[in-house]
Amino acid sequence: MENPKPILAQSPEELPPTPKQKDVLNEEAGFLALKEQKILKVSGEIALRLISSRFYVHENAKVYDLLQDFQRHPYIPACGVVGDDMRLKGIIVREKFLFALTQPYLLEVYRHRPVLSLIMQARAYFYHIHIYALAEELADHIESREEEFFLLKDEKEGFVGLFSTRDLLIYLSKIMQKDIRSAREVQKNLVPEQITYHREVFSFLGGSRPAKEVGGDFYGWKTCQEGIVFLLCDVSGKGPSASLITTSLSGLFHGFEFSLKRMPEFLQMLNAYLFSAFHGEKYLTGIFGFFHEKTGACHLWDMGHGHIVLKRKHHVYLTEVKENNVPIGLFEYITPEPTRIQLHDEDMLVCFSDGIVEQKNSSGDFYKDKRLYRIIKSTLQPQLILDAVWNDLKNFRGQYPQSDDASMLLLHYHPKNNTVYHKDTV
Numbered sequence: 001m002e003n004p005k006p007i008l009a010q011s012p013e014e015l016p017p018t019p020k021q022k023d024v025l026n027e028e029a030g031f032l033a034l035k036e037q038k039i040l041k042v043s044g045e046i047a048l049r050l051i052s053s054r055f056y057v058h059e060n061a062k063v064y065d066l067l068q069d070f071q072r073h074p075y076i077p078a079c080g081v082v083g084d085d086m087r088l089k090g091i092i093v094r095e096k097f098l099f100a101l102t103q104p105y106l107l108e109v110y111r112h113r114p115v116l117s118l119i120m121q122a123r124a125y126f127y128h129i130h131i132y133a134l135a136e137e138l139a140d141h142i143e144s145r146e147e148e149f150f151l152l153k154d155e156k157e158g159f160v161g162l163f164s165t166r167d168l169l170i171y172l173s174k175i176m177q178k179d180i181r182s183a184r185e186v187q188k189n190l191v192p193e194q195i196t197y198h199r200e201v202f203s204f205l206g207g208s209r210p211a212k213e214v215g216g217d218f219y220g221w222k223t224c225q226e227g228i229v230f231l232l233c234d235v236s237g238k239g240p241s242a243s244l245i246t247t248s249l250s251g252l253f254h255g256f257e258f259s260l261k262r263m264p265e266f267l268q269m270l271n272a273y274l275f276s277a278f279h280g281e282k283y284l285t286g287i288f289g290f291f292h293e294k295t296g297a298c299h300l301w302d303m304g305h306g307h308i309v310l311k312r313k314h315h316v317y318l319t320e321v322k323e324n325n326v327p328i329g330l331f332e333y334i335t336p337e338p339t340r341i342q343l344h345d346e347d348m349l350v351c352f353s354d355g356i357v358e359q360k361n362s363s364g365d366f367y368k369d370k371r372l373y374r375i376i377k378s379t380l381q382p383q384l385i386l387d388a389v390w391n392d393l394k395n396f397r398g399q400y401p402q403s404d405d406a407s408m409l410l411l412h413y414h415p416k417n418n419t420v421y422h423k424d425t426v
Helices: 019-028 063-072 094-101 106-110 131-137 139-143 165-190 240-255 263-278 369-377 382-397
Strands: 034-036 055-058 078-082 088-093 124-126 149-153 159-164 194-198 202-209 217-223 228-235 284-291 297-303 308-312 315-318 339-342 348-352 406-413
Touching: 063 094, 063 106, 078 159, 088 094, 088 149, 094 106, 131 139, 131 165, 139 165, 159 165, 165 240, 202 217, 202 228, 202 382, 217 240, 217 406, 228 240, 228 406, 240 263, 263 284, 263 297, 284 348, 284 406, 308 369, 315 369, 348 369, 369 382, 382 406
Parallel strands: 055 078, 124 149
Antiparallel strands: 034 055, 078 088, 149 159, 194 202, 202 406, 217 228, 228 284, 284 297, 297 339, 308 315, 308 348, 348 406
């Protein structure tokens, strides 16, 4: 039996086709059973954006005609099946449809039957449903390796289009990438890659390198009437969830009215906030300091962090801090206690996150503290130390990926060398 040829609609001679009608004729050329639904206007993050096919077929169309359409147009993954009133009847998935008709004798059996005899049932959703709500409802289907198709309908249960789990995943991926880029720009302002603050008798230098687009490290400082408050924190985990906590931490830090006596109050407030929100599942370790510019005295609260050293001349000393200070957000109540350190001329306090010393290379070796200390001892210039650490860390890991966020904060005390800096610079 010869394959039926497509029939093209002809316009009456007295009414020649307009350019728009010609486009319609060209689009319909080659289709025996399939038709394409019109494009609807999209506004907002609704399911209509997910449509990958607007093709549909009438329930009484012949199976063989649809088979030819699929064979001639391989870009059509599936089509909806509708009745006379355009109400949905089901779906036909290209691969499964073609596979069924390749089985022995089935093509001869179904050749002249209506497509209604081979349709599959599929979930149908209102085309205005929000994509996030749809993704939550289809969470189990998204995790499946097999691509599934779903129908979109209008207010009258009419066919609008169809989409697959692959279409949903691609769109969610694009949204996530866009959101992460936006979050990265925000975090760059909150946790810059490098920032410097100079005064006559001291200077701060800080830097951070996130392991992902956004990270969980945070550092900063601010002035108050009694001195300078500074901190370097490491949130458990990394990525978007950790960055949310660093954003909250930044807001709380910059909005709090600090004094030496109120530092424990701030730590308890931050602890209560994190514990009530995450019940110990998310927490942070950190070094919180209060520096007296006039005397060189520094009060430190080491909240389960531990990565802080004192550089004096060409030696590096581990600081002795209170060991009963626990990470913030891990327990419901905390009683933070400070440790007092007196800085002398050219002393330098160096705080860092474990993303530096716990970085691995391709051999599985850790960077370790001793390698970092050698760099710290090599010079009295904070900028040279920071630059050397980043370069050495990069050379050490080679092709091995950065495993965690890496940050450093350096406080350089130089009261006898106050002619170096003539004004504050940030």
